[in-house]
Amino acid sequence: MISAHFLNTVQLGIKSLLVHKLRSGLTMLGIIFGVCSVIAMLAIGEGASFEAQERIKRLGSENIIINSIKPPEDNQQNASGNSFSVEYGITYKDVSRIQDTIPGVERVVPLRIIRENIRFDRNQESGQVIGTLPSYALVHNVDLVAGRFLTPTDEQFQRNVCVITEDLVRKLFPYQDPLKSSVRVKDSYYDVVGVVDETGSAEQRPQMGDSMGKAVDNNIYIPLSTARSRFGEMLVNRSSGSMSAERVELHRLIVRLTTPAAVISGERQIQHLLNHFHKKKDFELIVPLQLLREAEETKRMFNIVLGSIAAISLLVGGIGIMNIMLATVTERTREIGVRRALGAKRKDIIVQFLVETVVLSIGGGLIGVVFGIVVPLLVSWFADMKTIITAWSVLMAFGISGLTGIIFGIYPASQAAKLDPIDALRQE
Amino acid sequence: MVGHTQAADCTEVIRIRGVEKVFQVGEVLVQALRGIDLSIRQGEFVAIMGPSGSGKSTLLNILGCLDRPSSGEYFLGGEDVARMDDDVLSSVRGKRLGFIFQSYNLIPQLTVLENIQVPLIYQQEDLEEHRDRCIELGSLVGLSERLDHRPNQLSGGQQQRVAIARSLVNEPLMILADEPTGNLDSQTEIEVLGIINDLNKQGRTIVLVTHDEIVSHYAHRVIHMKDGLIDREVINEAQGVVS
Ligand SMILES: Nc1ncnc2c1ncn2[C@@H]1O[C@H](COP(=O)(O)OP(=O)(O)OP(=O)(O)O)[C@@H](O)[C@H]1O
Ligand SMILES: [Mg+2]
Numbered sequence A: 001m002i003s004a005h006f007l008n009t010v011q012l013g014i015k016s017l018l019v020h021k022l023r024s025g026l027t028m029l030g031i032i033f034g035v036c037s038v039i040a041m042l043a044i045g046e047g048a049s050f051e052a053q054e055r056i057k058r059l060g061s062e063n064i065i066i067n068s069i070k071p072p073e074d075n076q077q078n079a080s081g082n083s084f085s086v087e088y089g090i091t092y093k094d095v096s097r098i099q100d101t102i103p104g105v106e107r108v109v110p111l112r113i114i115r116e117n118i119r120f121d122r123n124q125e126s127g128q129v130i131g132t133l134p135s136y137a138l139v140h141n142v143d144l145v146a147g148r149f150l151t152p153t154d155e156q157f158q159r160n161v162c163v164i165t166e167d168l169v170r171k172l173f174p175y176q177d178p179l180k181s182s183v184r185v186k187d188s189y190y191d192v193v194g195v196v197d198e199t200g201s202a203e204q205r206p207q208m209g210d211s212m213g214k215a216v217d218n219n220i221y222i223p224l225s226t227a228r229s230r231f232g233e234m235l236v237n238r239s240s241g242s243m244s245a246e247r248v249e250l251h252r253l254i255v256r257l258t259t260p261a262a263v264i265s266g267e268r269q270i271q272h273l274l275n276h277f278h279k280k281k282d283f284e285l286i287v288p289l290q291l292l293r294e295a296e297e298t299k300r301m302f303n304i305v306l307g308s309i310a311a312i313s314l315l316v317g318g319i320g321i322m323n324i325m326l327a328t329v330t331e332r333t334r335e336i337g338v339r340r341a342l343g344a345k346r347k348d349i350i351v352q353f354l355v356e357t358v359v360l361s362i363g364g365g366l367i368g369v370v371f372g373i374v375v376p377l378l379v380s381w382f383a384d385m386k387t388i389i390t391a392w393s394v395l396m397a398f399g400i401s402g403l404t405g406i407i408f409g410i411y412p413a414s415q416a417a418k419l420d421p422i423d424a425l426r427q428e
Numbered sequence B: 001m002v003g004h005t006q007a008a009d010c011t012e013v014i015r016i017r018g019v020e021k022v023f024q025v026g027e028v029l030v031q032a033l034r035g036i037d038l039s040i041r042q043g044e045f046v047a048i049m050g051p052s053g054s055g056k057s058t059l060l061n062i063l064g065c066l067d068r069p070s071s072g073e074y075f076l077g078g079e080d081v082a083r084m085d086d087d088v089l090s091s092v093r094g095k096r097l098g099f100i101f102q103s104y105n106l107i108p109q110l111t112v113l114e115n116i117q118v119p120l121i122y123q124q125e126d127l128e129e130h131r132d133r134c135i136e137l138g139s140l141v142g143l144s145e146r147l148d149h150r151p152n153q154l155s156g157g158q159q160q161r162v163a164i165a166r167s168l169v170n171e172p173l174m175i176l177a178d179e180p181t182g183n184l185d186s187q188t189e190i191e192v193l194g195i196i197n198d199l200n201k202q203g204r205t206i207v208l209v210t211h212d213e214i215v216s217h218y219a220h221r222v223i224h225m226k227d228g229l230i231d232r233e234v235i236n237e238a239q240g241v242v243s
Helices: A002-019 A021-059 A072-080 A092-101 A152-156 A166-172 A224-231 A260-277 A288-331 A333-341 A346-382 A391-418 A421-426 B056-063 B086-096 B112-121 B131-140 B156-168 B186-201 B213-217
Strands: A063-068 A085-087 A105-120 A123-132 A143-147 A161-165 A182-185 A188-197 A219-223 A234-239 A242-247 A252-257 A283-286 B012-025 B028-041 B045-049 B071-076 B097-100 B174-178 B205-209 B221-226 B229-235
Touching: A002 A021, A002 A346, A002 B112, A021 A288, A021 A346, A021 A391, A063 A260, A092 A105, A092 A252, A092 A260, A105 A166, A105 A224, A123 A166, A123 A224, A152 A224, A161 A166, A166 A188, A188 A219, A219 A224, A252 A260, A260 A283, A260 A288, A288 A333, A288 A346, A288 A391, A333 A346, A333 A421, A333 B086, A346 A391, A346 B086, B012 B056, B028 B056, B028 B205, B028 B229, B045 B056, B045 B213, B056 B174, B056 B205, B086 B097, B097 B156, B112 B131, B112 B156, B131 B156, B156 B186, B174 B186, B186 B205, B186 B213
Parallel strands: A085 A242, A123 A219, A161 A188, B045 B205, B045 B221, B097 B174, B174 B205
Antiparallel strands: A063 A252, A063 A283, A105 A123, A105 A182, A105 A252, A143 A188, A161 A219, A182 A188, A234 A242, B012 B028, B012 B071, B221 B229
């Protein structure tokens, strides 16, 4: 009974709104944009943070990464021309110190990273030559596409072999089978024994990116012992006319700990240990677990900002609705008087106008939801960005749009109900 | 719900005593009614006439519970209207009174049938249940072919018939009409008055405000107003008085 009656009121409301189709449509626009932008922005944000978290997770939540960095005072020395070569960074001694003294360390994998041109035939790509141990595959997600990763024998005999990233394969070997070929770096040739897929693992990317500003994955992995003998520890850098040389033993360590709990205490202890043996601040610690937490915090902030934007846009939409409903009430004063004369109570008039506002806002909300789902799909289609539409964002945006209708409908509706029947009837 | 008066006549529908109505327009007070005494019995057809501005509409609005008197008493079916709150007045208007206005006052976005149904909505009635009766009311006023039309697709006379059908849907005690034929030509006026007269013959009380002498042929009693007072009453012998 009551629901049939209510349905009737809703029907009536829709009928009244359809009298002014354009006006109702324009009024809904505010809500449509509000709801659409909330869902779309949350989907894009969610997608971005998902990708960031994936990337961090690939770093390994049980890993601590230590990078060698050039201390700022060395740059100054260089500028004054006092020193030709600088020496900094993590050393082999650090590796054994960490391995021997830090509790909870499962293994330490050292990396030497050298920027060089990698050639095959007439093709040439700038990339990174990474010297590392076979155990690298144990601490880092290595997706073998073909062949094998480095082995202890490769390491032991300083073999000239390499494992190459898929991106690089595409550029260097458009037609040939890489596994039967060898690449050239400087004057040495390295037989390709494996191909890995590294898409999405950002930490191995060269920091600068290519000319398009897009990150690239031009890496080849060679045994650490080979890297040591081929490239030595002295890297000569010819840039902008001047020449400088750096002596760096290791560019990176990946420390794998046994548990995530050990990561937290391990970070402090490693920091302490390295501070003790390094006079200069020539290293940095990256803790993926920490980054993960920071990413989550960032996401939370992002959601708060989005929430505020959503609140503002829905507020604007709501004010638009209120404005129109106030105009409608003035315009339909006569109708209100007639209905009051025919037995409508104040409550009935309130319900009638409230239903109309809610129909407007929920209608706008529904259309907004549709757009809010379509827009992220278009974004991921055209901009190649990951977007994730969450059910809760849809429900929230939709719920808030309904709530907006009620909140901003109450005032016009109560204005309508306040009118005395006879005053309302006398209006022209 | 409300106590009876000392002298409640069971056939007396309306009883007003010393009703005054004062409007304030800025600084000026307008005395629209200056003390009206009037009783209307069940089944009576009363016409109210008088010059423009004499207070006819003001009186009818008070009788119809659309407005309250500034002073004086009003008993409707023995109940003191002054003691009714807004919700009670609304349901009195909806259930016991039917209104016919000079300007029809149909709701433009609704069809003829839906307009007839409007008073049912506010009595929480099931529209489907009463559908057949509403269609019947439509044909009673000669609009069975036009139930799906909207008010702006109808002539003035047809719109007024819809309004009549609408005033009947809740089977009211009394029908109040303020110049219902004021906007109609004389032919249509006769038709509409004929319908109203038939309703009276079926036992409904009619109070009708008019400028037109023709109406006095239908009414049992014609009340002439002047300057907010009842000037004189004329009993129409030809119609006879219903008791
Ligand atoms: N809402 C109001 N505010 C101020 N004055 C009013 C109001 N309603 C009526 N009046 C005044 O009360 C007096 C009676 O008005 P009323 O409408 O009852 O006259 P009427 O007899 O119906 O006239 P008509 O035949 O022209 O319809 C008039 O002087 C009018 O100006
Ligand atoms: Mg009048």
